[in-house]
Amino acid sequence: MKILVIGAGGLLGSALVEQGRSRGVIGATKNDGDIRDAAAVRALFLRTRPDCTILAAAYADVDGCERQPHLAIEVNFKGAAHVARAALESGSRLLYVSTDYVFDGAKNSPYEISDPPNPLSAYGRSKAAGEAAVLEILPQACIVRTARLFGTTGHCFPAAILELAATRAEISVVDDQIGSPTFHCDLAGALLHCAETRTAGVIHATNAGACSWFDFAKEILRASGMNKVSVRAISSGQSGRLAPRPKYSVLSNTSLRACGISLRSWQEALAAYLEERQAAQQPGQQHTQQHPQQPGAPDAVHPIAAGTAGRPR
Numbered sequence: 001m002k003i004l005v006i007g008a009g010g011l012l013g014s015a016l017v018e019q020g021r022s023r024g025v026i027g028a029t030k031n032d033g034d035i036r037d038a039a040a041v042r043a044l045f046l047r048t049r050p051d052c053t054i055l056a057a058a059y060a061d062v063d064g065c066e067r068q069p070h071l072a073i074e075v076n077f078k079g080a081a082h083v084a085r086a087a088l089e090s091g092s093r094l095l096y097v098s099t100d101y102v103f104d105g106a107k108n109s110p111y112e113i114s115d116p117p118n119p120l121s122a123y124g125r126s127k128a129a130g131e132a133a134v135l136e137i138l139p140q141a142c143i144v145r146t147a148r149l150f151g152t153t154g155h156c157f158p159a160a161i162l163e164l165a166a167t168r169a170e171i172s173v174v175d176d177q178i179g180s181p182t183f184h185c186d187l188a189g190a191l192l193h194c195a196e197t198r199t200a201g202v203i204h205a206t207n208a209g210a211c212s213w214f215d216f217a218k219e220i221l222r223a224s225g226m227n228k229v230s231v232r233a234i235s236s237g238q239s240g241r242l243a244p245r246p247k248y249s250v251l252s253n254t255s256l257r258a259c260g261i262s263l264r265s266w267q268e269a270l271a272a273y274l275e276e277r278q279a280a281q282q283p284g285q286q287h288t289q290q291h292p293q294q295p296g297a298p299d300a301v302h303p304i305a306a307g308t309a310g311r312p313r
Contacts, residue, residue, distance in 0.1 A: 003195050004028060004050035004092070006035065006083060007057030011154035012097065015188035016054060023192060026050070030057070035079030038086075045086040052093040052195045055083050055134075058127070062101070065123035066243035072126035080130035084137035094138050095195055100147035100179055100206075102128040105246025110210075112252045113202040121243040131202075140200045144191060145251055147206050148216075151184030152276050157213070157303065159277075161220045165229040174303045175214035175233035179249045180206035183269035185276075190261050199259055204251035207266040213303030219267060223274055239303065 001024050007013040008027025017027040026048055033044035035057055045053075058076055059065060065072035080096055087094040101124035102117035117128040134141045150156035164171050182205070190205045211219070214233045221229050236245060253263070263269075 001051045001196060002026065002049070003192070004045075004048050004053045006033075006044075006053060006055050010056060010058075011149055011151050011156065012184050012187060012191075013056040014153040015151060015184040016056065016191060019185070019188050020192055023196070024051075025192070035082055036074050038082040041082045041086045042089070045090040045092065049090060050092045052095070053083065053087050054095045054097070054191055054195060055080060056097050058097070060099075060123065062121055062123045062245070063242040065126060066121060069122040069126070072122050073129070076123070076126035077129040077133060081133040081137065084134045084141065087141075088138055093195070093198065094134060094141040095191060095199075096130065096134045096141060096143050097191070098131050098143055098145045099124065099127050100145060100249035100251050101246065102131065102145065103246055103249050105177075105248045108248060110250045110252035111204070113204060113255045120246060123243065142194055142199050143202045144194065145202070145204050146182050146187055147179045147249060147251055148181040149184055149187065150181060150270075150273060152273060152280055153184070157181075157216065158220045158270065158273060161217050162224060162226075162277075165221060165224075165226050168229065170230040170232055171217065172232045172234045172238075173214045173217045174236050174239050175212045176235050177245055177247055177249075177303065178210055178212050179246075180208075180210045180251060181216055181266040181270065182206045182263075183266075183273055185272070186263050186269055190256065190263065193261055194259060197259065201255075203255045203259065204253055205256045205261070205263070206251050206253060207263050207269045208253065209265045209267065210250040211266065216266075217303075219270060220274075223267075223271060 003025045005013050005016045005027045008017050009029040017025055033040040035041055059072050102119050103111050104118040104120050119125045119128050131143050150158050217231050
């Protein structure tokens with residue numbers, strides 16, 4: 001089986017390519033075909049002729065989407081539609097990677113795939129529109145919603161916390177948004193399984209468990225042996241960010257388990273991330289930090305107070 005990963009230069013895409021080297025995975029970056037250009041996307045499919053495509057490219061700067069909603073629509077909605085049409089024309093199946101931000105956070109129990117989207121932000125609206133477009137064009141497509149992606153090949157929340165902790169005595173982090181951190185390697189494995197087993201419909205895929213950004217930051221520092229750095233809890237309103245975020249966006253993994261997949265806890269995944277990060281920073285090891293043209297990790301730094309962390313990258 002030949003699997004095309006669109007967005008191969010991003011946090012998730014790089015993990016998909018790495019894990020799929022012996023599984024027929026080929027990667028495409030923005031330079032190979034900008035998804036905003038329908039003709040370029042069709043040409044990409046004609047060149048590669050994939051059996052299945054994973055669309056991991058996105059405009060995922062949540063505050064950036066709020067400032068530039070037209071760009072969010074161009075990439076996350078129209079771009080997804082371009083890919084879906086090209087997949088239909090070429091006979092490729094499609095997996096579209098989406099987000100917990102399609103929900104409004106009004107629930108106090110995990111969101112099921114049957115819960116209707118009701119996004120609060122321009123980013124969430126553009127991704128929800130992308131989901132709808134993909135399923136309208138390709139009813140047998142697979143929509144995989146995930147959350148709070150982190151990994152070693154791009155900028156992410158744990159990396160931001162560790163960078164700040166190296167120079168700060170105190171970090172301010174929001175404590176009123178609850179979700180499930182997800183390790184890019186674990187999500188990549190789940191996506192490849194879905195691709196290879198021809199999974200269709202909507203799937204929720206995150207590491208097990210949930211926490212606030214504040215609790216996530218505390219665990220990052222504890223697991224890294226940096227307990228002397230203080231973490232101060234602040235509200236979303238104090239964070240200085242533009243776009244509204246859901247207060248509770250935990251995704252139920254019932255649909256994922258039905259596919260035969262069970263992901264480890266976010267704490268175990270974080271430990272694996274820290275071990276991998278440390279190994280990459282050892283002398284003589286090549287450190288491949290990437291900053292994707294189309295970010296795949298929404299809210300890499302937003303939960304940290306704007307005055308503490310600076311603007312999202």
